[in-house]
Amino acid sequence: MVYDIIVLGSGPAGLAAAIAARGRNKSVLVIGNRWQDSPLAKAERVDNYPGLPGRTGPELLEELYEHAAALGTEFVVGKALSLLAWNGFSVTVGSQIYQGESLILAPGVIRTAKFPGEAEYLGRGVSYCATCDGMLYRTKPVAVVGLAPDAPQEANYLKRLGCQVVYVSPNPPQTLDPGIPYVKASKLAVKGEQTVTGLEADGTLLPCAGVFILRRAVAPTDLLPNLATEADTIKVDRNMATNLPGVFAAGDCTGAPLQVAKAVGEGHVAALSACAYLDSK
Ligand SMILES: Cc1cc2nc3c(=O)[nH]c(=O)nc-3n(C[C@H](O)[C@H](O)[C@H](O)COP(=O)(O)OP(=O)(O)OC[C@H]3O[C@@H](n4cnc5c(N)ncnc54)[C@H](O)[C@@H]3O)c2cc1C
Known part of the structure; x- marks a missing residue:
């Protein structure tokens, strides 16, 4: 199925976007974590x-989620790992690919701090997606940088593919295949x-052909990669349109104030703009 709108991020901005878009009868898929795992779920009181x-x-998140779900929004729990902008948008989550005609980015605050060499070798050995790129490294030595709870499973998957995996992280991983060597390091x-x-x-060179940073x-x-940003925020106009046709953004990712009311308002506008974009096609 090709969705009218794929929303990336299931916080207040993404959920508000879904509610507005369903109000215009567009098919909507929200990709993100469970609402219980959203940053706002840690707030004891929102005044x-x-x-x-x-x-x-x-409470706020659950109500937003229930509202979006009751209107017929579809949800996928997971992390968008790669995105292809061609003839619409194809988003990879785990081993699944989801297609949409337009995209609303609502991923919250963007942290772009990278390891030295990471950006330089992205696509030339550096990957963020074991499922997408693992086969390229079959039989080869790869390092998995585990910075996410699901990273050990991804490392295990690479080992099953036949990669020679070493797992690197600041903290010892749970559920790592005991056959995978672990290196404790943070620099x-x-x-x-x-x-x-x-x-x-941490000063020791681990020879490898691929580095999966998870x-x-x-x-x-x-x-x-061509998305325009300004001071680590996504650049948008008043319609929440980015520089890329069919791509809109809302919430903390577009900058301060980092607050729910602003995120929800922007999500609403982004959805109406995405609907107008779809109707004009
Ligand atoms: C403890 C705490 C208390 C707060 N209290 C208040 C308050 O009292 N009042 C107030 O107005 N604001 C408060 N805030 C701020 C408020 O939570 C944010 O402004 C708001 O949640 C922003 O919404 P958002 O949808 O833009 O982003 P987020 O809520 O950050 O949601 C974005 C979601 O997208 C997910 N995501 C990112 N990248 C991907 C990807 N590639 N694939 C899939 N999912 C992805 C993220 O994991 C995240 O869950 C508080 C925040 C915290 C942490």
Whole structure:
């Protein structure tokens, strides 16, 4: 199925976008974590959301989620790992690919701090997606940088494919295949020539052909390299349109104030703009 709109991020901005788009009868898929795992779920009390003072973060999120779900929004729990912008948008989550005619980015605050060499070798040995790129490294040595809860499973998957895996992270992983060597390190740098040749981990070089950097979230700028940003925020106009046709953004990812009311308002506008874009096609 090709969705009218794929929303990336299931926080207040993404859920508000879904509600507005379903109100215009567009098919909507939201890709993100469970609402219970959203940042706002940690808020004990939210006093500045208009009309609903004193709600807890989980209460607000659950109501937003239930509203979006009741209107027929579809949800996929997972992390968008790669995105292809061609003839619409194809988003990879795990081993599944989802297609949409337009895209609303609502991933929250974008953190773009990267390891030295990471950006330089992205696509030339550095990958954020074991499922997408694992086969390319079959029989070869690869390093998995585990910075997300699901990273050990991804490392195990690469081993099953036949990669020679070493797992690198600041904290010992749970559920890692005991056959995978673990290196405790936090100061990392990707090394290479034309392509990746190794990962430097706390001063020790681990020779490898591929480095899988698995963080909790993949920044939209890594998914869409031509996305225009300004001071680590996605650049948008008043319609929440980005520089890329069919791509809109809302919420904390577009900058301050980092607040629910602003995220919800922007999600609403982004959805109406995406609907107008679809109707004009
Ligand atoms: C403890 C705490 C208390 C707060 N209290 C208040 C308050 O009282 N009042 C107030 O107005 N604001 C408060 N905030 C701020 C508020 O939570 C944010 O402004 C709001 O949640 C922003 O919504 P968002 O949808 O833009 O982003 P988020 O809520 O951050 O949601 C984005 C979601 O997208 C997910 N995501 C990112 N990348 C990907 C990817 N590649 N694939 C899939 N999913 C992805 C993220 O994991 C995240 O769950 C608080 C925040 C915290 C952490």
